[in-house]
Amino acid sequence: MPIIELKDVCFRYGKKSPYEIRALDKINLEIEENTITGLIGHTGSGKSTLVQMFNGLLKPESGSVIVDGENIWAKPKEIGKVRFKVGMVMQYPEYQLFAETVKDDIAYGPKNMKLSEEEINRRVARSIEFCGLTPDILEKSPFDLSGGQKRRVALAGVMAMEPKILVLDEPAAGLDPKGRREILGGIKKYREKSGTTVIIVSHSMEDMAMYCDRVVVMSNSKILANGTCREVFSNHQLLFDAGLDVPEITNIILALRRSGVEIPDDIYTVDGALSAILKLKGGNNEL
Amino acid sequence: MNFDVGFGQYYEAKSPIHKLDPRTKLLFVIVYIVAIFLARDVYAFIPLTALILFSIIISRVPIRVILKGLKPLIFIILFTAILNVFWTNGTNVIFQKEIIQGHWTLTLYREGLINAGILALRITLLLMATTLFFSYTTTPIALTDGIESALSPLKLIKIPIHEFAMMMTIALRFIPTLTEETSKIMNAQKARGADFSSGGLIKKAKALIPIIIPLFVSAFRRADELATAMECRCYRGGKGRTKMRIMKMRFRDFLWILIIAGLLAGVILINIYGNGYRL
Numbered sequence: 001m002p003i004i005e006l007k008d009v010c011f012r013y014g015k016k017s018p019y020e021i022r023a024l025d026k027i028n029l030e031i032e033e034n035t036i037t038g039l040i041g042h043t044g045s046g047k048s049t050l051v052q053m054f055n056g057l058l059k060p061e062s063g064s065v066i067v068d069g070e071n072i073w074a075k076p077k078e079i080g081k082v083r084f085k086v087g088m089v090m091q092y093p094e095y096q097l098f099a100e101t102v103k104d105d106i107a108y109g110p111k112n113m114k115l116s117e118e119e120i121n122r123r124v125a126r127s128i129e130f131c132g133l134t135p136d137i138l139e140k141s142p143f144d145l146s147g148g149q150k151r152r153v154a155l156a157g158v159m160a161m162e163p164k165i166l167v168l169d170e171p172a173a174g175l176d177p178k179g180r181r182e183i184l185g186g187i188k189k190y191r192e193k194s195g196t197t198v199i200i201v202s203h204s205m206e207d208m209a210m211y212c213d214r215v216v217v218m219s220n221s222k223i224l225a226n227g228t229c230r231e232v233f234s235n236h237q238l239l240f241d242a243g244l245d246v247p248e249i250t251n252i253i254l255a256l257r258r259s260g261v262e263i264p265d266d267i268y269t270v271d272g273a274l275s276a277i278l279k280l281k282g283g284n285n286e287l
Numbered sequence: 288m289n290f291d292v293g294f295g296q297y298y299e300a301k302s303p304i305h306k307l308d309p310r311t312k313l314l315f316v317i318v319y320i321v322a323i324f325l326a327r328d329v330y331a332f333i334p335l336t337a338l339i340l341f342s343i344i345i346s347r348v349p350i351r352v353i354l355k356g357l358k359p360l361i362f363i364i365l366f367t368a369i370l371n372v373f374w375t376n377g378t379n380v381i382f383q384k385e386i387i388q389g390h391w392t393l394t395l396y397r398e399g400l401i402n403a404g405i406l407a408l409r410i411t412l413l414l415m416a417t418t419l420f421f422s423y424t425t426t427p428i429a430l431t432d433g434i435e436s437a438l439s440p441l442k443l444i445k446i447p448i449h450e451f452a453m454m455m456t457i458a459l460r461f462i463p464t465l466t467e468e469t470s471k472i473m474n475a476q477k478a479r480g481a482d483f484s485s486g487g488l489i490k491k492a493k494a495l496i497p498i499i500i501p502l503f504v505s506a507f508r509r510a511d512e513l514a515t516a517m518e519c520r521c522y523r524g525g526k527g528r529t530k531m532r533i534m535k536m537r538f539r540d541f542l543w544i545l546i547i548a549g550l551l552a553g554v555i556l557i558n559i560y561g562n563g564y565r566l
Contacts, residue, residue: 057474080482088478096475098500108497112480143504157479 001069002030003165003197004054004086009063011049023049025221026063031165036191036198038208038229041218042243047201048091050218051167054199055086068164084113087163091170093154097142102153105142109161120160127156130190132182148179155183159190165197166190172207184211205247209233209268217242234266249273296356298423303539304346305424309433311540312420318547319416322554323409328561329401331554332408338550339415348423356418357411364410368403375399401564427459429532436534449525457513465506472501 011024023046031037041047052058053065056072056079065072072082087109090096099105103124110120128135131152137145142153155171171187172180184200188211191198202208208215208229215232217225219242225232233239236246236254246254246268253267253276263280267273307315319338326332343353377398385392421430435452442448473483476497483494557563 052474055478057477080480083478083480088475090471090475090478093475095505096472096497096501098497098504108476109479112482161479 001033003033003068004029004031005066006030006053007064007066009053009060009065011053011058011061013049015061022221024053024060027053027221027223029216029223029226031197031199032214033197034191034195035213036188036200036211038212038215039199039201039218040203040205040208040215040244041224045218045242046221047218048169051088051169051199051201054165054167055088056082057088084161085163086165086167087158087161088167089155089158089169089171091173093158094147094150097150097154100141101139102142102145103138105153106157106160109157113161123160123162124156127159128153130159130186130193131156132186148175148182151175151179151183152186155186162194163196165199167199167201169201170203171200172202172204180207187211205233205245206249209247209249217244219243229268230266233268236265296422297426298348298352300347300424302345302347302424304342304420306539307424307543308534308536308540309425309429310437310534311536311543312425312430313433313437315543315547316416316420318551320413322547322551323412325551325558326554327566328557328563329405329566330561330563331557332405332412334550334553334557335412336408338546339412339419343415343419346419346424348419352423353415353419356422357414360410360414364407367410368407371403371406372399375402402566405566428456431456431459432530432532432534447525449528453525461506461509464509465502468505469498469502472498 006027006029009024009027011022013019013021013023027050029050039047039050049058053060054067056065059073059076067082067086072079097105099108106124106127107120110123115123124138125135128137133149133152133156137149137153142150145153151171155168158166166187168187172183175183184207187198187200190196200208200212212229214227215225215229216223217232217239224242225235225238233246233250236250239246245251249270249272250265250268253263253265253273256263257265261280263276267276319335323335326335343350372395373393375396375398377396379397380394381397381400382395383392425433431452434455435448438446438448438452473481477483481494481497483491486494
């Protein structure tokens with residue numbers, strides 16, 4: 001059974017004003033439990049609006065959002081509870097830090113859940129470990145940290161709520177390559193250990209190919225494609241038409257094919273490309 | 288939270304009012320407000336109302352937009368009017384009732400009703416004039432340019448007018464940015480289970496801390512970045528600075544100054560020679 005299910009969801013901004021913008025147009029989507037799903041699409045395609053549907057920050061105009069078997073808008077007054085089930089890390093989450101110490105900031109979410117003191121401490125310790133931080137950071141002020149550290153503290157603040165579903169909007173935006181690898185690798189490890197369902201919004205095809213099990217492509221307020229990485233990234237023309245790109249390595253493979261090399265066109269990782277090229281060279285995996 | 292206020296809402300249209308020099312508009316509105324409060328004869332309100340309605344019509348701002356801008360202030364208008372009804376003494380009693388025996392008698396005079404009506408009309412005209420000329424038909428930038436130019440004689444006594452105008456421009460520029468920032472931060476904290484609507488006053492005030500602190504941090508960061516960007520572009524204050532839009536008084540500006548001067552003269556004449564009800 002899918003953990004998130006959207007049925008015919010529509011949404012417009014600035015309803016009935018001259019500035020009306022259609023953001024979601026009859027979206028039907030199912031997210032399977034215990035997967036990492038990547039959400040891609042060019043700017044303004046409706047990605048951020050879509051993820052705000054998952055935890056009830058926005059209410060669909062029509063259609064229903066079912067999380068963990070329950071329609072989240074059945075009781076609009078209890079919408080807050082959904083936010084403990086679906087944790088969301090917004091874009092540039094470091095700008096939401098406010099507490100005096102890192103520990104207090106990470107504990108803000110769990111405190112809102114009215115957990116016991118020991119449980120909060122256990123969760124804070126666990127989440128900083130996943131985010132690659134050391135316990136000596138806990139007593140520091142969040143405003144004294146570096147940009148990358150702030151990002152991780154903000155991420156830990158949501159992980160500490162131990163949501164069943166974790167949604168991340170551009171978690172690696174503006175980080176250097178090492179920071180990207182650490183954050184995204186940490187998220188992958190976290191998912192493996194906790195069994196959380198993860199949804200990542202990103203512009204980077206490489207990151208998607210490397211860390212996601214499934215990819216959903218959005219374009220013009222609609223879902224253009226939804227499948228495994230192999231299915232989506234082998235449909236090159238569809239991605240190009242949507243104003244997107246395939247991973248760099250796939251571009252290389254496509255260029256090779258154009259110049260006459262017989263190589264399969266559904267390769268989207270460096271490792272996949274390496275073994276395909278070696279195979280061409282003569283069947284053995286030795287260089 | 289709703290930040291939908293009339294101030295700073297420019298209504299894009301091509302009209303003679305939009306084209307007026309902001310300095311003309313400043314002068315026009317100031318003289319108009321003086322005329323509203325000089326008027327002592329009820330008949331003086333006829334030209335006052337007529338002029339503002341005429342301006343609204345030729346400005347091409349729909350009357351519905353103007354009324355919508357007045358909506359949040361209806362309560363204040365009604366409140367002051369009602370207070371006036373009961374606080375005016377006169378001679379023509381309409382209604383009288385003793386509320387607390389021997390101590391407080393509620394009396395309603397005809398004069399009270401008229402005064403309250405006139406007061407409500409005065410406030411409405413004042414709001415219509417300021418919003419029409421300053422908000423709907425003038426961009427905030429043009430308005431600050433106008434204020435800067437109108438106040439520039441004060442530079443002679445070493446008052447840094449340009450710097451004040453620059454501060455005002457920057458403040459106006461950042462209202463929408465900070466509004467957007469606030470809603471983003473609110474969403475982020477809501478996603479962490481923040482609850483802004485339940486609990487008593489103290490609990491509600493405390494719930495705002497996670498919004499206010501990040502908002503201040505980001506406002507300071509933006510101020511810092513803006514200062515650096517301005518220095519990179521060699522901003523050194525007003526001295527020797529030229530303008531992209533040079534304001535120039537045209538025929539229509541003098542026409543409007545003539546109209547408002549005529550209105551002021553008319554109101555004074557009606558005050559002296561009119562025979563309507565006098566305030």
